[in-house]
Amino acid sequence: MNNLLQFSSLKRFIQSRWYPGLFQWAAMLVFAVIVVELVAGTVNPSRNFGTSMTWVLWWPAIPVLFLVLGRFWCAVCPFGKLSDLVRKAVGAERPMPRFLKKYGIWFIDFFFILITWSDHIWGIVESPRGSGYLLLLLTTMVVGTSVFYERRTFCKTLCFLGGLAGNYSRSGMLALRGTPEICKGCKTQSCYRGNEKAEGCPMFEFVKTMDNSADCNLCGNCVKSCPNDSVRIFLRKPTSELWGIGKPRMEHAFLAAVIMGIVFVQNITMLEIWQQILGVIGKVTGTANYNVNFTVAFICSMLIPIGLLWLAARLTAGSSQPKDAVMKNFIRFGYAIIPLDLAGHLAHNLFHAFTEGKAVWFNTTGLFGYPMSGDLAFASTGVVQLLQYLVVVLGLAGSVYAVYRIGGRASWRKLLPYYALMLLLAAINIYLFSLPMMHRV
Structure with a gap:
């Protein structure tokens, strides 16, 4: 792993008062x-x-x-x-x-x-x-x-x-860590406590024990305060952290599944058939109230990936496994959904960025007294859809590989429920992106 702080100009900038x-x-x-x-x-x-x-x-x-x-x-x-x-x-x-x-x-x-x-x-x-x-x-x-x-x-x-x-x-490509051999002998704990050069970590992180990037803001305080030149900033393979997490947590796995459900509902509400879907839900709830029926759709959209992940975890937890095996599987393999979350989030917003993107330029010039108007799109709907499909396929590849690594490179038969889950989530995304969407802004 290369240390980007080996570039003296970058290191001086991060250690200066100009950063961040x-x-x-x-x-x-x-x-x-x-x-x-x-x-x-x-x-x-x-x-x-x-x-x-x-x-x-x-x-x-x-x-x-x-x-x-x-x-x-x-x-x-x-x-x-x-x-x-x-x-x-x-x-x-x-x-x-x-x-x-x-x-x-x-x-x-x-x-x-x-x-x-x-x-x-x-x-x-x-x-x-x-x-x-x-x-x-x-x-x-x-x-x-x-x-x-x-x-x-x-x-x-x-x-x-x-x-x-x-x-x-x-899943990020950039990470900050300490050098274990150096941090082991450190007595000052300046990265956490701070010193005259910089405050302690604003996110309560201790570089010596940090094994993930979930709470590191790359603020540079530890780079400024470390007296031993231990801190490294380096590039890594995307998603590589997902299969090496020391203490997986339910909160993170739950949110990974929920985000996928939210991507679903964000897409569904922009479809031309959304009103028909509301009508179907209204027949079940017995009301035409939008808030009630949307809330039902919102909850169901979140429950779908949660339920599917739980089903996959149950299928892979054999009868000989401990009683808490399902929960452990749910938490561990929940992290594998994150690349697809990223892809779904990005693909959904590509529609806004490429079909409404010129609004940023038009409205910026308008601030300075030069109002502009015209077609807001940078690309046609067909081009945007192709980009969306490509992004989802890349996310699927990241999630499938994460399943493989989280599963300890086990045989595909053993991990089949998780592979099937990722394929299904990707297929749902691609199907929704293939349907005509309406602008929200």
């Missing part, structure tokens, strides 16, 4: 403009700079950023920088509450599901005001948390994007 501050302040400036435009700009989502920057550019780019750069976005995120500023100015620096330490990932899972559900109930994406108020609500949560608690407690345990970032970054 240069990116953070740029992101803060853009974020401020976005919030103002969302709250006070036009209510037409296709003409609003904030809407196009958030949902047409940023949201489709997020899975790519996590795959290529790990959680680098979290290092420059405006919410994270705001948390640091508030904490340094008026923070009480109290320890993170025990219940957040224990259940923080579940809170993140819950908030991610809640925000996705809320989008369809209150039309957050289609409403600049709704998007703006959501960002202001998150800002309030960040400020409130930072006033009372140490480091980035909000980012670690409450940020709705945290679970997504953690799961996706496990």
